[in-house]
Amino acid sequence: MQKLQNSILKIIKKCLKPQAKKILRFFKNFLPSDYVKFGKKHRDISIISNNCIATYLYKDLNIKYSSPTINLQFTQGDFVKFCKNFDYYIHLKIREHPTPSSTLEEFKKLGGDNINFPVGILGDLTIFLQHYKSIEDANISWTKRSERINRSKLFFIYMVRDQTEDAFILNFLNTGFENKLVITNSDRRGKFPQSFPLFNKELEWFEKIPLSKRPYYKQFDFLKWMNRALSLKKSEKG
Numbered sequence: 001m002q003k004l005q006n007s008i009l010k011i012i013k014k015c016l017k018p019q020a021k022k023i024l025r026f027f028k029n030f031l032p033s034d035y036v037k038f039g040k041k042h043r044d045i046s047i048i049s050n051n052c053i054a055t056y057l058y059k060d061l062n063i064k065y066s067s068p069t070i071n072l073q074f075t076q077g078d079f080v081k082f083c084k085n086f087d088y089y090i091h092l093k094i095r096e097h098p099t100p101s102s103t104l105e106e107f108k109k110l111g112g113d114n115i116n117f118p119v120g121i122l123g124d125l126t127i128f129l130q131h132y133k134s135i136e137d138a139n140i141s142w143t144k145r146s147e148r149i150n151r152s153k154l155f156f157i158y159m160v161r162d163q164t165e166d167a168f169i170l171n172f173l174n175t176g177f178e179n180k181l182v183i184t185n186s187d188r189r190g191k192f193p194q195s196f197p198l199f200n201k202e203l204e205w206f207e208k209i210p211l212s213k214r215p216y217y218k219q220f221d222f223l224k225w226m227n228r229a230l231s232l233k234k235s236e237k238g
Contacts, residue, residue: 035060038223042230044150048086049157050079051110052131053183056206056215057222066148070141071131075106076164078125083156083175090146094120094127096135103128109163111204152233155179155226159205162186169195179229183220196220 039045039061046066047054051073058065068090074082082089097103100119103126107115112128118135120127132138158172162185169182169192182188182195183205189195198205198219205217 033060034223036062038226039063042153042226044148045153045155045226046149046151047155047157048083049159050074050076051159053157053159053205053217056217064148065141065145066150068142068146068149070145071129072120072138073110073112073128073130075110075126076160076168078127079158080168080172080175082122082125083158083172083177086175086177089122089125090149092123094122094129094135094139094142097121097126110161153230155181155229157181157183159183160185166191179226181220181225183217 035057042061043063044066045061045063047057048067048069050069052071054067055065055070058067058070097119100115103119104115106126107128110128112130115128118129118132118138120129120135120138127138129135129138132141154177156172156175156177156179158169158181160169160182166188169188172182173180173192173194180194182192184192184195184197185205187197189197198216205215207216208214209216
């Protein structure tokens with residue numbers, strides 16, 4: 001009897017899932033949060049990140065992806081190389097990694113577990129494509145979203161871990177782009193005053209804060225950061 005009930009519940013959930021997305025979209029449009037309000041004003045913003053933080057922010061903003069770094073992850077060092085040679089890498093095609101299993105240790109350093117998804121190579125960089133079914137799918141999205149990049153509203157976010165070398169952070173901060181943010185999971189403000197630490201070691205950045213619906217990454221005020229940069233850009237033009 002219990003198995004039958006569970007099967008019926010699964011069928012109901014499956015049937016309701018498309019409707020749930022429509023309902024969520026309705027509330028985002030007609031009862032907008034501050035993030036959605038910002039997104040309506042800046043629909044063409046480009047957020048580049050080394051992990052899925054850009055994906056989460058785009059969903060919060062409720063706008064289309066104007067960045068190729070969506071639903072994927074770079075190694076800590078490779079992301080810095082990507083940013084330093086941005087114009088070169090965004091025009092490359094992603095190739096299939098010949099030995100994905102050899103990248104497992106690097107993936108574990110990023111907090112991952114098993115590799116049961118495509119692993120790609122972008123030039124000499126490794127890309128973990130956790131949310132793609134194939135290299136072909138990843139390439140279609142990469143090309144389409146690279147073409148949408150808006151250089152007048154371009155933001156870079158580097159989320160680093162405890163083992164990330166100081167040299168990587170320094171090289172990232174020394175790239176030529178204006179709007180750069182370093183988010184750490186330990187306090188490095190002594191060496192990097194412009195970094196922002198997330199102190200809770202028990203939570204991943206995307207998890208919900210206990211007794212709250214607020215995701216942990218929103219401890220940093222992304223909207224304030226982006227608004228300030230866009231305001232400065234506007235005043236310079238004026």
